[in-house]
Amino acid sequence: MKKALLAHSSATFSSELPGQNYVTIARYVFPEFISALLVYSLPILIDSYFVGQLESTVAYATLGATNNILYFITKLAESFAVGAVIIIGQYNGARSYENVGAAFKDVFWVACGVGICFAILLYGGAHAIYAWYGVPDEMVALGVPFLRMRAISAFVSFIYLALVGFLRGIKNTTAPMVFCIIGSVVFLALDYVLIFGEFGFPNLGLFGSGIAGALHYGVMAIGLLAYILRKPEYGKYQIRLFSNWFRFSYAKRLLVLSAPIMIDKATMAWSYIWLCKMINPMGAGAVAAYCVVRDIARCAFLPAMAGAQVITFLVSNDLAAQAWDAIFNNLKKVCIVSAGMVFSIFALVAYNSTLVIQFFDKTGEFTGLALHALPTIGVLVFVDLVQLILSGALRGAGNVNIVMYTRLAVCFGYFIPLSFLLAQLQIDASLKFILVYGSFYVGNMLMAVVYINRLRGDTWKIPSLKGSV
Numbered sequence: 001m002k003k004a005l006l007a008h009s010s011a012t013f014s015s016e017l018p019g020q021n022y023v024t025i026a027r028y029v030f031p032e033f034i035s036a037l038l039v040y041s042l043p044i045l046i047d048s049y050f051v052g053q054l055e056s057t058v059a060y061a062t063l064g065a066t067n068n069i070l071y072f073i074t075k076l077a078e079s080f081a082v083g084a085v086i087i088i089g090q091y092n093g094a095r096s097y098e099n100v101g102a103a104f105k106d107v108f109w110v111a112c113g114v115g116i117c118f119a120i121l122l123y124g125g126a127h128a129i130y131a132w133y134g135v136p137d138e139m140v141a142l143g144v145p146f147l148r149m150r151a152i153s154a155f156v157s158f159i160y161l162a163l164v165g166f167l168r169g170i171k172n173t174t175a176p177m178v179f180c181i182i183g184s185v186v187f188l189a190l191d192y193v194l195i196f197g198e199f200g201f202p203n204l205g206l207f208g209s210g211i212a213g214a215l216h217y218g219v220m221a222i223g224l225l226a227y228i229l230r231k232p233e234y235g236k237y238q239i240r241l242f243s244n245w246f247r248f249s250y251a252k253r254l255l256v257l258s259a260p261i262m263i264d265k266a267t268m269a270w271s272y273i274w275l276c277k278m279i280n281p282m283g284a285g286a287v288a289a290y291c292v293v294r295d296i297a298r299c300a301f302l303p304a305m306a307g308a309q310v311i312t313f314l315v316s317n318d319l320a321a322q323a324w325d326a327i328f329n330n331l332k333k334v335c336i337v338s339a340g341m342v343f344s345i346f347a348l349v350a351y352n353s354t355l356v357i358q359f360f361d362k363t364g365e366f367t368g369l370a371l372h373a374l375p376t377i378g379v380l381v382f383v384d385l386v387q388l389i390l391s392g393a394l395r396g397a398g399n400v401n402i403v404m405y406t407r408l409a410v411c412f413g414y415f416i417p418l419s420f421l422l423a424q425l426q427i428d429a430s431l432k433f434i435l436v437y438g439s440f441y442v443g444n445m446l447m448a449v450v451y452i453n454r455l456r457g458d459t460w461k462i463p464s465l466k467g468s469v
Contacts (some may be wrong), residue, residue, distance in 0.1 A: 019326035020314065025333045028314075031173040032306035033341065035164075038180035041299040043187050043216065047209055048295060050195045052360040059206055060360065061284045062142045064291025065135060068276050070150055070213075072269040073118055077158040079262035080111045081165030082312060082395055083254045088169025089316035089396075101237035104166045104228075107254055108159070108241060115158030122151035134280050135287075142206055149210030156217040163224040168313050170237075179223045187216035260404035261395060267407040271440055274416060278423040278436050286433060289366035292357055293373050293437070297381055300345040304385040307338030308392030315396025324461065331393050331455075335386070342385055346378050372430045373437060380441035387444045390451035399460050406450045415443040 020028075044067060051063050084107045091099040122129075126147040130140040164176045193201050194208025204211070228234060229241075272294065279290045311334045318326050349356055353374055354367070361367045391403045422435045454460050 019318075019323070019329035020333065022333055022337065025310070025330070025337050028171075028173055028310040029303065029306045029334065029337050029341075031177040032309045033303050035173070035177045035180045036302045036305045036309075037299075038177075038184040041295070041302055043184050043191075043213075045295055045299060046188055047191055047213075048292070048360055050191055051206060051209065052362050054195075054205060055362050057284050057288050057363055057365050058136070058138050059142060061287040061291065062135075062139045062146070063206060063209065064294070065133060065139065065276050065287060066143050066147055066150070067291070068269075068273045069122075069129060069147065070154065072266065072273060073122070073154045074157055074161075075265040075269040076118065076262050077111070077115070077154075077161045079258045079265050080107065080114070080158060080254070081161040081168070082261045083107070083258035084162060084165030085169045085309075085313050086257055086316050086396065086398065087253060088166055089313050092170045093317040097236045098238055100170065101239040103254075104237065104239055105241050107162050107165065110254055111158040111162035115155040118158070119151045119155035122154055123148045126151075133277055136284065139284070146206050146210045149207065150213050152214040153217045156214070156221050160217050160221040160224065163221065163228060166228065167224070168309060169316070171313065171317070173310075175224065175227055179220050179227070182223060183216050183220035186219045187212050190215055257398075257400060260400040264391070264400075264404040264407040267404075267411045271411055271415060271443075274419065275437060275440060278419050279433065281423070282429055282433065285366045286369060286429070288361070289369040289373065289433070290437065292360050292366065292370050293377055296349055296356065296374065297377050300342055300349060300378070301381055301384065303338045303341030303345070304388050307334045307385075308388045310334055310392075311389055312392040312396040315393050322461075327393070327397070328455075331389070335389050338389060339382065339385060342381065346381065350375070350378060369430055369433060373434050376434050376438055377441070380438055383441050383445045383448065387448035387451060390448060390455065394451060394454065394460060397460055399454065402454055402460070403451075406447050410443045410446050414446065415439060 048060065048063060052060055054060075084104070087103050087107075088100050091097075091103060126144045127140070129147065130143050135143070167173070167175050190212040191209055193199055194204050194211055195206075197203025197208075202208075229239060276287060276290060279286050311331055314330045314334075315327050318330075353371060357367050357370045357374075358364070361370075391407075394400075394403050419436050419439045422432065422439060425432055425435075
């Protein structure tokens, strides 16, 4: 038995197995990690640091609560990117280049239309959103103009992520990383200048952060679009955004694929909003503690997000060949690479946890609560890693519905009722905080169990074959 285990372990790390080798996996994951760091984490962390320098717990809590809403919108936009990866990846794998270009055009215009709708909803419903949140009046006064400004970035994010979806579908993860770097540099420079009123600009505080956020996505979207349209190697795709007829067949397929992904991503993002609502009665300090722990956990979790993106396009590109062994081996390798990176980041944060949290908490009001919660949340993040990468694999195989139904069932059948009940307990505030927050990750463990059972059988392959080109 010992020899069998050693043989299995050796086989897992072997580069001779079907699928990509570890070096190639790392080459895919690392640019996605950098892109995720520059889109989802680093700008938010530095923006939070700038706002923290205002020495206002209310302003910091307002930023954190609003970022939950923006994260929700970004996850909706991501659904179009994933749908584009699946469609374009399959066409690209089959070398049907003309269909790649036609599909990209329809993905682009559908993303524009949906983005406008969400921007209008955010702008017009800003006050109602904060009223539902149940936050104090001073947070509403700060949050409404900030959210209305960020409605612009919500619109542009749909376009930007549609462009990223095209590039991932043709296995280009480097270009999104480069333009993320450019966009992030622009954002951080403008964020600093507009929040603090440097170099002759007005001191706009939190509202200045909103302006910088809108310009952040604008720079990245314009840069990526110019890159795609002007790169000579992409001439074979015959991309014509402003010519030829809009093909409803591509748009319909995109919406069919994206709707379940949108629902399941929205379900997960909604969970963060719900958590904030459950923690709100504990005060602005508790909300601030939740926001700083959430941001630290997301930063450490970025390699898992990158791994999920990578396994999605690897699976989608392997469908035409029905290379099931390659898919499973790639899945194992992506999990191993992502887990190693997540562990390294969390170990570094844990070693300097007090310093990291005080970096954002200049008043010292929420450091203690955040320090109590961080170790437990750190351990539970690894459960989330497994479910996220498995869900990415199932999406790449066209099993978008099973991911959607699982997340809906766990969120509304388990997480929301349990977290609500836990929030009513009259117990120590620190313990309640950990129980409410931890219930989210226990739900993710239940999802992982469902995904594993799905992949152990053969039924997950059927939607893949039907979706192939």
